[in-house]
Amino acid sequence: MLRRTLLASASAILMAMAVPAMAQDEPLKIGFIYVGPVGDGGWTFQHDQARLAVEAEYGDRVETTFIESVPEGADAERALTQLALAGNKLIFATSFGFMDPVMNVAAKFPDVKFEHATGYKQAENVATYDARFYEGRAVMGTIAGRMTKSNKIGYIGSFPIPEVIQGINSSFIHARKVNPEVEMKVVWAYSWFDPAKEADAASALLAEGVDVILQHTDSTAPLAKAQEAGAIGFGQASDMAAFSPNPRVSSIIDEWSPYYIKRVGQVLDGTWESGASWAGIGEGEVVIGDITDAVPAEVKAEAEALRDAIGAGEYHPFTGPLNKADGAEWLAEGETAPDSDLQSMNFFVEGITAQIPQ
Amino acid sequence: MIDPLSIFLLLLSASTPILFAALGELVAERAGILNLGVEGMMIAGALAGFAAAYATGNPFLGFLVAALAGAAISLLYTVLTQLFLANQVASGLALTLFGLGLAAMFGKPFEGVKAPPMPIGPLGINWIVWLGLAMVPAIWWFMNRTRRGLILRAVGENHDAAHALGYDVRATRAAAIAFGGAMAGVGGAFISIATVLQWTEGMTAGAGWIALAIVVFSNWTAFGVLAGAWLFGGVTVLQLRLQAAGVNVPVQLLSMAPYLATIIVLVMISARQKYSRKAGGAAPGSLGNNFHALR
Numbered sequence: 246m247l248r249r250t251l252l253a254s255a256s257a258i259l260m261a262m263a264v265p266a267m268a269q270d271e272p273l274k275i276g277f278i279y280v281g282p283v284g285d286g287g288w289t290f291q292h293d294q295a296r297l298a299v300e301a302e303y304g305d306r307v308e309t310t311f312i313e314s315v316p317e318g319a320d321a322e323r324a325l326t327q328l329a330l331a332g333n334k335l336i337f338a339t340s341f342g343f344m345d346p347v348m349n350v351a352a353k354f355p356d357v358k359f360e361h362a363t364g365y366k367q368a369e370n371v372a373t374y375d376a377r378f379y380e381g382r383a384v385m386g387t388i389a390g391r392m393t394k395s396n397k398i399g400y401i402g403s404f405p406i407p408e409v410i411q412g413i414n415s416s417f418i419h420a421r422k423v424n425p426e427v428e429m430k431v432v433w434a435y436s437w438f439d440p441a442k443e444a445d446a447a448s449a450l451l452a453e454g455v456d457v458i459l460q461h462t463d464s465t466a467p468l469a470k471a472q473e474a475g476a477i478g479f480g481q482a483s484d485m486a487a488f489s490p491n492p493r494v495s496s497i498i499d500e501w502s503p504y505y506i507k508r509v510g511q512v513l514d515g516t517w518e519s520g521a522s523w524a525g526i527g528e529g530e531v532v533i534g535d536i537t538d539a540v541p542a543e544v545k546a547e548a549e550a551l552r553d554a555i556g557a558g559e560y561h562p563f564t565g566p567l568n569k570a571d572g573a574e575w576l577a578e579g580e581t582a583p584d585s586d587l588q589s590m591n592f593f594v595e596g597i598t599a600q601i602p603q
Numbered sequence: 604m605i606d607p608l609s610i611f612l613l614l615l616s617a618s619t620p621i622l623f624a625a626l627g628e629l630v631a632e633r634a635g636i637l638n639l640g641v642e643g644m645m646i647a648g649a650l651a652g653f654a655a656a657y658a659t660g661n662p663f664l665g666f667l668v669a670a671l672a673g674a675a676i677s678l679l680y681t682v683l684t685q686l687f688l689a690n691q692v693a694s695g696l697a698l699t700l701f702g703l704g705l706a707a708m709f710g711k712p713f714e715g716v717k718a719p720p721m722p723i724g725p726l727g728i729n730w731i732v733w734l735g736l737a738m739v740p741a742i743w744w745f746m747n748r749t750r751r752g753l754i755l756r757a758v759g760e761n762h763d764a765a766h767a768l769g770y771d772v773r774a775t776r777a778a779a780i781a782f783g784g785a786m787a788g789v790g791g792a793f794i795s796i797a798t799v800l801q802w803t804e805g806m807t808a809g810a811g812w813i814a815l816a817i818v819v820f821s822n823w824t825a826f827g828v829l830a831g832a833w834l835f836g837g838v839t840v841l842q843l844r845l846q847a848a849g850v851n852v853p854v855q856l857l858s859m860a861p862y863l864a865t866i867i868v869l870v871m872i873s874a875r876q877k878y879s880r881k882a883g884g885a886a887p888g889s890l891g892n893n894f895h896a897l898r
Contacts, residue, residue: 281804281805282707282803282804283804284707284710284714284803284804285803285804285805286714286715399847430847430849431846432843432846432847433846434843435854435858436808438803438805438808439808439809440794440798440799440803440806440808441617441620441798441799441806441807441810442808442839442843444798444799445613445839445840445843446843448613448616448617448840448843449613449840449843449844449846450847452609452613452844452847453844453847453848455847464799464801464803464806465799465800465801465803466799466801469799469800469801470798472720473720486715487715487716487801488717598849599846600851602854
């Protein structure tokens with residue numbers, strides 16, 4: 246027999262054997278691509294926790310795989326294609342920069358469903374999901390405004406994109422609400438995860454006299470620097486409990502499990518539809534970590550009251566009157582910001598003197 | 604206004620990891636070894652040093668272990684390039700990938716825990732920063748004023764001639780690689796033990812590659828490495844500091860500046876090759892070439 250025919254028939258037999266076994270109780274294969282390592286202790290770690298929650302919830306009915314440290318850009322397209330070819334029917338792409346790769350791969354695999362975190366492009370088989378981190382920032386800002394003695398708050402931003410700008414504005418508005426003297430210093434690290442640079446950014450802020458640091462980058466380096474200087478900070482994305490009770494006085498935790506479990510369930514029972522989800526404290530997607538004893542009891546109570554009001558939908562962190570940094574009116578008295586304004590936010594609110602890099 | 608002294612103090616600690624790694628790589632390159640595994644050796648040192656500091660509660664012991672770990676992982680490179688005469692560039696890249704993966708795997712139990720605080724040294728500056736500064740004249744003295752330094756440079760300039768004179772090219776290179784590994788390990792550990800105080804995967808975030816650029820920038824001299832580390836570290840610190848002070852700076856332009864300076868230095872070196880050789884610099888003649896004794 247020719248070698249080629251032998252191989253072909255051998256593989257045909259193998260496939261014939263394999264197919265019935267799979268068809269019996271085929272688990273739903275779910276793929277994840279992460280922008281960082283699972284062990285980053287922040288953003289990617291939380292996505293992986295949610296993946297594990299999905300496994301715990303559905304057991305044998307699902308089978309998950311993940312690819313970590315996938316660079317944003319062309320390589321993401323390769324990783325996504327690889328997951329789709331491996332038979333994954335639902336793929337979570339967990340970073341903003343995976344947006345165009347997801348759209349390209351989704352067009353080639355119409356029967357595979359995609360979930361893209363923090364993006365804004367949808368398709369028949371591409372849904373987007375995001376969390377209202379700015380709701381948590383409002384609580385952080387309240388604590389920051391109450392705790393600062395120098396009346397200077399520092400904020401380490403990653404990239405000047407709407408999600409980060411929302412956080413800066415929200416924390417500033419609420420810090421100033423409880424402390425009209427507060428000033429905000431902003432430093433852009435131009436990275437989501439670069440511990441050495443984040444430490445340098447924190448040092449630069451501390452040298453400016455800042456004594457409370459908020460961060461929108463994923464490592465614990467700013468907390469370590471804050472501790473050295475006797476300043477305080479907050480856990481970001483993950484709880485960062487190793488630094489509690491001081492300097493980490495609270496944290497803003499991304500809790501993706503409820504959303505992941507819901508969406509996987511919808512795929513399993515065939516009710517999955519594309520859409521855009523943007524959930525916050527109320528849905529349990531943004532969680533405020535334990536507020537430690539380093540914070541006075543009345544400040545803690547005030548922060549928790551704000552958290553509960555936001556969670557219950559009684560209060561919107563962007564409620565007028567609010568002006569933009571250039572003095573133009575944004576929201577009138579009592580008006581709340583529409584989501585479209587937030588999703589394209591490219592301005593600071595009045596009172597922040599820093600500039601957004603263009 | 605921004606106080607220049609505070610910038611300088613920030614610069615000192617920001618440039619320490621790349622200073623250590625680049626000094627180690629300098630010695631290796633002067634022996635004719637182009638080791639692109641700096642990043643891998645740094646991350647190995649970052650993990651091992653952190654683990655030791657965490658387990659014993661003594662940060663200095665952590666740095667010692669980091670040096671040993673960096674030297675140990677560089678043995679792999681030594682075996683590949685000196686024993687099996689594998690291509691140096693490929694082996695170095697492999698070492699980087701291997702180190703990152705290995706550290707990620709063994710680092711799992713150390714996620715989320717915190718290192719003991721570093722005692723503060725003279726003038727409020729970390730002891731390891733002082734050690735890094737002291738290494739600069741020490742390495743200069745070793746390479747330019749000692750017999751062993753001369754042999755090391757001879758091996759790097761022309762390994763056939765050094766061999767003909769009876770010097771052991773492979774042993775010299777193995778020692779230089781191990782030294783480079785130890786220095787990279789300490790540099791990496793500075794990030795995990797002194798800067799971040801925690802272990803996270805991939806925490807060196809490309810510092811090893813900057814160290815390689817600094818060696819080229821330095822024109823293969825110890826004081827050049829110091830200047831390069833201060834330039835790269837200084838630009839980072841300065842742009843962050845300017846931002847914190849509310850000055851609107853073109854971040855991209857500033858971040859680009861050290862690399863631009865490296866290119867300019869390279870052009871100057873090639874334009875004035877003779878001159879820079881006289882000054883004791885320029886790329887070693889046998890850099891990146893493996894040595895195989897035919898006689």
